[in-house]
Amino acid sequence: MKQYIIRRLLQIIPTLIGISIIIFAISSLVPGDYITAVDNPTMTAEKAAQLREIYGLDKPPVERYLTWVGNMLKGNLGDSLVHKQPVTTVMNNYVWNSFFIAIFSLILSWVIAAFAGVFSAKFQYSLFDKIITLLVFLCMSLPSFFIGLLLIKFFALDLGWFPVGGMKTSGMNGSTWDQLIDIAWHMFLPVTVLTMLSTGSLTRYFRTSMLEVIRQDYIRTARAKGLKERTVIFKHALRNAMLPAITLMGFELPSLFGGAIIMEKIFIWPGVGQVYLESINMRDYPFMLGFTVFISVLTLLGNLLSDVLYGTADPRIRLK
């Protein structure tokens, strides 16, 4: 196992080099840079040249790439040009806001998907199963921005049940408890949308996995022993049906810390996804590049994690 993990980690290295080259090459295609994007009318040509020199924007791309990679290996992603702070600090400031909505929707969608999947497998071809199947397709096909807008329109603007966006009511002073309630209230709609988006495919996964397990001999044995149906389903069947789903846990890694760009834009949620979108618009290279690499690393680690989890959870799988 240890050997396997080390070998996989080593394999990640060339992939990461490729990714960093692609990302850097794409970004160097961009005409204009942060200095032109700021569009300051008092900026003279000499001043601009001076600033470019300070930020190292005047050097040839290959040199910039090597400096960038070299610094990255030391854990230094450079300073964000917009925030005037190290990229890692900016990331740390915003990533947790994204993490909160992501973890809530992750837990919710797993719980909902497990229940929906189990019952639609138990009552296969029933009306319930058919409704779930349709809902699953609907959830899997939702364009996130449109569904977000619809919810804001009906539940926030027309009915006024929820705030339109943001994370806190501005100027609110209250006890910590009140503030937490306020944040929870703001989180409701974005978490709902994110949950809807991920529940669809998860439910499908649980349902098929459950359908396979229910037909196994040991389930018949469990029933023959005279166990309660609930015990059979939730203890004997669900546990085994969860096994393949564990691989999906690893794939959630990038979405936990990567922010949800479009969701955060629509709900004006101060998360890292929104900062990232802004960094692209402002040509804030250090942040844009650093964060893109960060998400890619998370994706690769997530893949590794899911393989390892699968191997640990299911002894029948041998990792080579």
Next chain:
Amino acid sequence: MSAEAAPLKTNLPVPKKQPDSPWRIAIRRFSRNRLAVIGLFIIVFMFLLCFIGPFFSPYSLYDYSVLDKNLPPSSKYWLGTDKLGRDILLRMMLAGRISLLVGLVATGISVIIGATLGALAGFYRKWVDTLIMRIADIFMALPTLPILIILGAILSDLKVEPSDRIYFLMLIIGVLGWSSISRLVRGQILGLREQEFMQATEALGLKDRRKIFRHLLPNTVPIIIVSATLGVAGAIIFESSLSFLGIGVVPPTPSWGNMISAANNLIDFRKRPWLWIPPGMCILVTVVAINLIGDGLRDALDPKMKK
């Protein structure tokens, strides 16, 4: 003794009924899947609406009538008008052409690249396989939406003509999506190349190119069809998300995504839902329908692939 059994005694081969071709079996299985058939009907309807519908519209894309601006749906304008007095229904149909085309062509590009590279990797194995699959790994780990957003921003910076942008978009979305198809095809080819019919092609002395494109790839068509169908749905969502952010298809060319960006204006968002809800529903319905078809095709063409 029945009449059919009689020839058996003569030890002559019985003229058996031709077994159904795999395609016919697949069609029969597909048509038994009610949801998938409904999906197919919806898609056919969407295509007819978008490609033929505009010919029946009394308005043209360049009808600006300031008197009729921002009208709610009525018998004259079924879905109302926008701030320039243009008919929303007509714009929505024309936008559909763009969105559907971008989805189809982008997926076509992914399939061509993915199938070719996957076939090469599976056929030649060794270093070709390692190289291609490593590149596929890289593309798999690239965060698609962020990269698309960066590339979309570049298109805006390079001042690409709005009418040319859709071609670039097709290319970008297509190129970023080849890796999963190449993996599927490679896996299939690795198995297929060991089969007897490949020994036959060896014995016939066929060229590699013929072996790959005439004998191996056609056998992977079922799984390519399934993943391409689902790919179209994804491409449509990507295109509309980018257009919504203002960096995909940009006005004056209408697309479902950029019509929804009318919602960025608070008054339009709240008071004039006919501007952005119909195109959004179009995306939703189209993508649901495509996913239903894709699922039906998966069951029909490749029951083993069902997860």
